[in-house]
Amino acid sequence: MPAQLSVNLNAIAMLRNRRDLPWPSVTGLGAIALEAGAHGLTVHPRPDQRHIRFSDVPEIRALIDDAFPDAEFNIEGYPTQDFLALVDEAQPEQVTLVPDDPMQPTSDHGWDFITNQEMLVAIVNRLKKGRMRVALFCDPDASEAQIAAARTTGADRVEFYTGPYGACHDDSEKAANALKDLQKTAELAHASGLGMNAGHDLTVANLPALVEVMPHLAEVSIGHGLTADALEFGMAGTVKRFLSALQPQDD
Template identity: 65%
Template sequence: MPTELSVNLNAVAMLRNRRDLPWPDVVHFGRIALRSGAHGLTVHPRPDQRHIRFSDLPDIRHLIDTEFPAAEFNIEGYPTEEFLALVAAHRPEQVTLVPDDPSQPTSDHGWDFSADAALLKDVVARLKGQGARVSLFADAEPGAMAAAAATGCDRIELYTGPYGATFADPAAAEAEAARLGATARAAASLGLGVNAGHDLTVANLPRLVSHIPELAEVSIGHGLTADALEYGMAETVRRFVSACAGRSPVPTGQG
């Protein structure tokens, strides 16, 4: 199966939140993304609402339900009771749990599956009881996958920040991709699906996909939104979909 693209709308929301104005419109750009080939939309509603606001969630849910019923809504965050209440209210197809401190600017590490086993088992069971697929943010550590599987989760989401940071060093990029690939194989051998996200670009996605043929989904926000400033959202999504298939994107205006 091809790797699916979920477009993270947080960076669009961050631009909107710089002013007390309704643009850029998060739902509008979500609609463009889904029309252009994205499989789903991702949001990370942080407690301070500095990116996605809680009030955005019903509008995104409505967009998917009424216009793109085959698409998926992915809500990610740390499992506070406030977060879990948002999930229960808006019924995402997938919930991605991350071990973030509320003050972190962005997710920057995976779960310690052994230390956090009790918390994760409880929350995973709770979310699966509501019908959600549950994915857990994970570092590239093959040996940690047995503990991840023991939580009862459906998937892991590989944290690809260290891989993204190798953009100027091809040898380091290959080494990081190999580590991610080994972790994905370990996860798959235990029956876990594999997602990935963080600092992924059209340039580094083909290498990642080649190392992880079982990669089900990538969630991309920052790099995709940056490219949209140059190419527009529709063309950018098409470029990322092409990269998810392991192909170099067709130059804009061609093909």
């Protein structure tokens, strides 16, 4: 089964926030993406609300519940008390915990699962009591010990940070090396019983190679590259292009 596509709406929200106007519509474009075949929507609300606003979250929840009941809502963020209260209210199907400083422009590293194990165990347990799937942001070259520690948190999945791979868009040798790291760590995660997601700087061009080395990949969350393509191909056409790129290639 191909990896599912969750469309990250942050870049759309950031464009909207340049003006005190309601367009582009976050929910409107989210609906177009789901209608075109995306399996879910992702947001990463930050304390300064520089892209997704807290008020967007219930609107996206309502969109999925009312019009796309088979779709999933994924909320990413650092587990502050405010963030946890937000997800308790929204009840997303999946919560992805990231180790970001609130002021970071974007996510750029995974958890140190060993150092943060006690905290993560408590938070994962709280979220799973709310019947939410939990994914933890993970470095693409995480060690066997780190993956073992991730497993003991009780999380359902890890989400591989694919930024280093995406940054190699103009260097095929570096891209091949980055894929080797991802493949090795994915094999460790699969062997440990963890599900796998991936996200950051993924594109139509680099997805097929990623899918090939990560055959157990469950989901990709894509925002920046997908939104950039949507300026050229439209949201519906772009979603279809990304879904095609996720299909395993015949030998």
